[in-house]
Amino acid sequence: MRIRVLDDFEIVTDDGASITLPAAQRRLIATLVLAGEALSSKQLKRILWGADGKDHTSAFTSLVHKARRALPPGRLSAEGGGYQFRFEDGDVFDLREFETLVERAQRSREAKPDEAAGLYESAVALWGDPPLPDLPTGPDLPVVTVKAHRLLLVLQEAREALAEIRLAQGEHRRILPDLRSWTAADPFNEYMRQLLMLALYREGRKSEALAVYNEARRLLVEQGGEDAEPGPVLRRTRDQILADASEPPPPSVPVQDPPEITTGLPDPTRILDYLRGGKDNFEVDRQAAKALEATAPGLHELTVAHREFEDRAVGALARAGIDQYIDLGAGLPDVRNTHQVAREVVPHARVVYVDHDPMVEIHSRALLLDDPSKTAFVRADLRDAEAVLNAPELRRMIDFERPVAFLLTSAFPFLPEDATQVMNSYVDAMAPGSYLVLSAGVADGLPDRAVELITRTFSSFRLRTRAELATLCEGLEIIEPGIVDIQHWRNPLEVPIWVQRALCVVARKPGGTTPMI
Template identity: 40%
Template sequence: MTDVRPGSATDVPHRARMWSYWLGGKDHYAADRRCADAVSAVYPRAAEVIRATHGFVQRAVRHLAEHGVRQFVDVGPGLPVDRDLRPALGELAPATRVVHIDQDPFVLIRAQALPPSGTGIDVYRDADHRDPAALLAAAATVLDLTRPVAVLFTGVLGYVRSPQRAAKIVQEVAAALAPGSAVVVWEATATSAGMRSAMAIRNADGAGYDLWDVADLRSLFAGLDLLGPGLVPVDEWWPGRAVTSTAPADAYGGVARVPARTGAAPVTGPITGPITGPITAPITAVPRPVPEPEPVTTPITVLDAAPPPAAELRTERPSPARVWNYWLGGKDHYAADRAVGDAVLALYPGIRDLAAASRRFLVHTVDHLARSGVRQFLDIGCGLPTRPNTHEIAQAVVPDARVVYVDNDPQVLIHSRAFQAGRGGVVTYIEADLRDTATVLARAGTDLDLTAPVAVLFMGVLGFVDAPEMHHAVRSITSALAPGSHLVLWESTDTSPQIQAAVAAQTGMGLPYRLSTVAELRDCFTGLELLEPGIVPINAWRPEQPQPVHVDGYGGVARVVGRW
């Protein structure tokens, strides 16, 4: 029987049915096809742009699910099509809760006929997207709004017909969400004559949609932390492949994180059970520049803080931390350190490029994880302070982030007294050997909640132990971490004759080091889910721009998945 409620008439064009037609669906009638074909005649890219918006939503949802978000509000979802949120989230995390909000009777009728999805809860609610209180009330019927939620406004805010009112809707919804939540928005933009002509045809049929100016669209994200690459054409948002379109899509989108509020308790961990689904969509991101750290207020806590005897410093012998500091252009080194540093430089001038690339890798990975909701960091083999340090990067994004440093170099212990924590955050130094993983975990557990996600960092330190010890350290630590945790690791590799000769010389001067093979590094990530672009030269991990210099250091970032 045909439904005849207002909005479901089959003799007038219908937005949701036209989209189904452009996306290859089956829910459309002659009036919908006639209007869609008229739009395509003046704007041949119509179907391409529609598909690009659909792809943007898929990538955004997968990215957020990969980083622990387990609750979604899909505002204006339209008619179900292949690869919409329901099957995609079912693959990634079967326990996800999804609320679709629409007031289109045709969409709500079709929703009643949908088969069960793979998600834990998947419901439709009838509510007006222009009413923030109604949206939140509908979401709260099945979601816990005290925990992170991702709210998606997918091409519906143009129907509000006022950028100021639309911004108020987004901001009121975001203000009611927990820190670590996310807002996903895309809208069609007046960035080409073709799109403007197409929308004129749609509005002549009563669509009532205003195209957006990109500057007005940016105002929707006021007070939120935009994830890199920011507000961009939807086909350029972390595409996972080369963009092949001849021109940017006339639709812009972005994903932003709800920041922590002053006095708010940190929110950590997934909303429900462990994560078991595979991650299949690649993510190739351009990381946001790390902001300058805020003024610091709280000194670091040093465990086992008795001053080390002067004899332990042994400035007449080279120290790994001091030699590395020398290559980075620091000041904390002595003649013995510089002698080793210069000998290596003579054989391998690229060591300074490698050292600088290692710092950028640290900045990019920590910033990415902090912006993705990670609140706890365990930096094993931290070395001498070199700004920005791990806690400065993390706490610039999340002021209440908790960071534990681990090292067994007595000079690092001395310098750790000068570390400062950001407002509300925790910074602790532990003196321990990375091979003694039981001690590392036990002491880290006094300041970190190991039942919640933690990012553990091994940044160029595993070459000081043999391969079996390296794999044991990594696996012992990661196996003790909660689902949603991450491993960040890089090591110098035997990928050029020059670095092999330099390391042999360094070892002969009393500072032994073992180069890793790329295969050995790959073994460290066994059982974890590698983030794109995988295990690569560290200056090729999501760089701001192409890197012409090859470095003999490979690394990657991987996620700890749920265990059965």
């Protein structure tokens, strides 16, 4: 049987007969095919009818019954209160074809670029326009949304890799129609736009190449105001074209292996999510959080205060004109995140989230990257400053010749005991007038049993001291009110000090034209 989900959903039996399904049945089966696992009846009803508060049990039961009758026996099976689509040996599934072709292209690209280009072309050709047309997505449908987003990311990278090979081979005319089409479909993808500009320039169409840049700026101005500008890579390409100094395209971002999530041990990111009232955690995380709360009352209030401090700090930075942010150790998405707070003041603000946690990556890519022209995610360990600062996604988004704000709050306790070298690397990368936002839990006032439990639960977690924060800010201008408890940093409300404490500081790199906040 042949199953197609990347284009208009279709199932063709071994004898060549096409199984025609009504729209609701297509959405049901396409979702299960993509998921590759059993989904509960509750999840499927939300996918089909949304969270409208109504009971669709009768309609859902009827829908499943009709879909089962339309499919060959045993393909739609009941599994533990839900349903799963069953694949069989010999099935041809376009999603698997796509992934196999891309993997083969990646392996052969360096030694056999012609072969790799052909494989990439075959992989890209499997997709329809629009892609995944029968799949519902959205923040309330994480199982579907995360997998769909991952696939679309691989498709984007396959297209970019194909264009790079064609340009490197001097076949700019051959790839030009595709680049036009892909840029029109994804107008805020600045890297694709850069490749289109290079192809046009090498074709001798300099004015059209510059018009592609101007269109990018126009789109950004419409969204973010007159001060909005394309990123540093696109601006550099424009300058090269104006100077008639063509360069080959920079290397693409490599496709990373899909992240693996471990659920057997408590995870600090998920524990923090639970303490903030989130749902992206497991029972082992909830039990660990409850044990910590029992020895250090006020942890829940502290996590809320921590988010409120970040909001106040980012808001103040945005009002001072900072329009570039790097959120190191970003953690799981919250109700309000850095890009949302910054863009309330500076609509064109660019934000890069950095985290090495696989669950953070999955949820961030699905829920935060709704505007890839201004928001990016880098999977990297913040302790490896060189890897973070040289990540292609970050370099495309951030212009280090201009002021930038580094946020290191939730993840600061996971830096090495002597964090000076790591922090110096980040500070050295900052232009004058940039800002550093730090916060960390401290042992002051904590019972010994609480300190012991924290360090036992998280072997790499280090409670900090006021002196350590001050040392890391040497050479920077510490902003008033200085190093204080997070709930007291420019907070008009009177908030008590809890048993567990966290200190914070905002500091500015001297020079530049950005004002003191």
